[in-house]
Amino acid sequence: MDLQLMAALSNADAIASNEGEVRTILRDYLKPVDLKVQTDGLGSLIFTKRTVKPAFSVMIYGHMDEVGYMVRTITPEGLLRLMVVGGVKPLASHWQSVRVTTVSGKKLPGMVIRDESLAAFDQILCDVGANSAAEVAALGITIGDMVTFSTDFTEYAADGGGKALDDRLGCYVGARLLQELAEDELPFTLRFAATSSEEVGIRGAKTATQLIQPDLAFIVDVATFQNPRERSEVNQRQVGSGPILTHFDRTLAPNRTLQQFVKETAATASLPLQLDMFNGGGTDGGEAHKVGVGIPTVVTILPCRYGHCAQSLAQAQDVDQMVALYAAMCRRLTVATAEKARSF
Ligand SMILES: [Zn+2]
Numbered sequence: 301m302d303l304q305l306m307a308a309l310s311n312a313d314a315i316a317s318n319e320g321e322v323r324t325i326l327r328d329y330l331k332p333v334d335l336k337v338q339t340d341g342l343g344s345l346i347f348t349k350r351t352v353k354p355a356f357s358v359m360i361y362g363h364m365d366e367v368g369y370m371v372r373t374i375t376p377e378g379l380l381r382l383m384v385v386g387g388v389k390p391l392a393s394h395w396q397s398v399r400v401t402t403v404s405g406k407k408l409p410g411m412v413i414r415d416e417s418l419a420a421f422d423q424i425l426c427d428v429g430a431n432s433a434a435e436v437a438a439l440g441i442t443i444g445d446m447v448t449f450s451t452d453f454t455e456y457a458a459d460g461g462g463k464a465l466d467d468r469l470g471c472y473v474g475a476r477l478l479q480e481l482a483e484d485e486l487p488f489t490l491r492f493a494a495t496s497s498e499e500v501g502i503r504g505a506k507t508a509t510q511l512i513q514p515d516l517a518f519i520v521d522v523a524t525f526q527n528p529r530e531r532s533e534v535n536q537r538q539v540g541s542g543p544i545l546t547h548f549d550r551t552l553a554p555n556r557t558l559q560q561f562v563k564e565t566a567a568t569a570s571l572p573l574q575l576d577m578f579n580g581g582g583t584d585g586g587e588a589h590k591v592g593v594g595i596p597t598v599v600t601i602l603p604c605r606y607g608h609c610a611q612s613l614a615q616a617q618d619v620d621q622m623v624a625l626y627a628a629m630c631r632r633l634t635v636a637t638a639e640k641a642r643s644f
Pocket residue numbers: 363466467498521522
């Protein structure tokens with residue numbers, strides 16, 4: 301694993317529609333690779349590998365935004381009242397380190413606290429050490445500023461831990477894949493879309509897909525099993541057991557041909573593959589597959605423990621295997637498979 305890239309992506313701050321830090325990291329990392337770079341109208345960043353005579357086109361998706369907060373009001377005693385942006389776990393808003401990013405990009409440390417004696421809408425507050433609204437204003441903090449967890453990416457014995465692994469792991473996989481395939485001649489146009497605003501209703505995946513209209517869509521996202529101590533076959537989201545293929549989620553029943561293609565490729569490349577499905581949740585695939593007349597779409601997931609909170613744990617080996625799985629898929633994907641995915 302390129303730990304430097306992974307740490308930079310995890311430590312970057314980006315809630316929906318405020319994803320500039322992640323865009324900068326991805327643009328800089330992929331600068332040495334010959335790619336066309338464009339954005340959609342929401343800020344999704346799309347990299348296109350140049351191909352002579354492509355027969356079809358493929359887009360891989362990973363979302364840039366993380367769950368976090370926005371400054372909603374400033375109290376007279378100098379506290380920031382926060383609004384949740386995305387599905388932050390309720391317990392994760394109790395006594396956690398966060399940081400405020402001001403309009404000018406200044407970073408200010410704070411602590412998110414929850415006062416349950418207040419009405420639900422008013423419970424989540426942030427203390428930046430100020431004692432009055434005037435002090436807060438003097439720090440440069442204004443309503444609408446982004447507030448994110450401030451956990452530093454840390455290397456564990458086998459795992460990496462950090463904030464925003466959902467879905468900076470997907471951004472990492474997309475970036476590494478384009479670098480890995482830089483010298484390959486593929487029979488199709490390969491794109492990676494780092495999408496905007498997934499956590500607030502899968503928005504950038506829709507607009508990026510409308511812009512590009514790929515023939516096939518592959519999603520890379522992250523999932524957590526509800527009980528992290530479950531180690532039986534019931535848990536098909538185990539950290540350290542490899543990438544996951546999703547057969548169903550609330551937003552998408554994936555294309556059967558592409559599911560089979562993922563399974564065959566994993567077997568051929570001797571890579572492990574966990575086989576999962578869920579009735580809740582969704583990914584960029586939920587909107588991507590509905591664009592135009594419908595786009596064959598499949599969802600692959602990286603396992604992590606403790607999602608949508610101050611820190612998640614993932615394993616480098618799983619992430620490396622996901623990059624290897626995508627490299628293998630790109631190298632064996634033919635026009636015949638693309639046509640089969642659209643033949644019913
Ligand atoms: Zn996600």
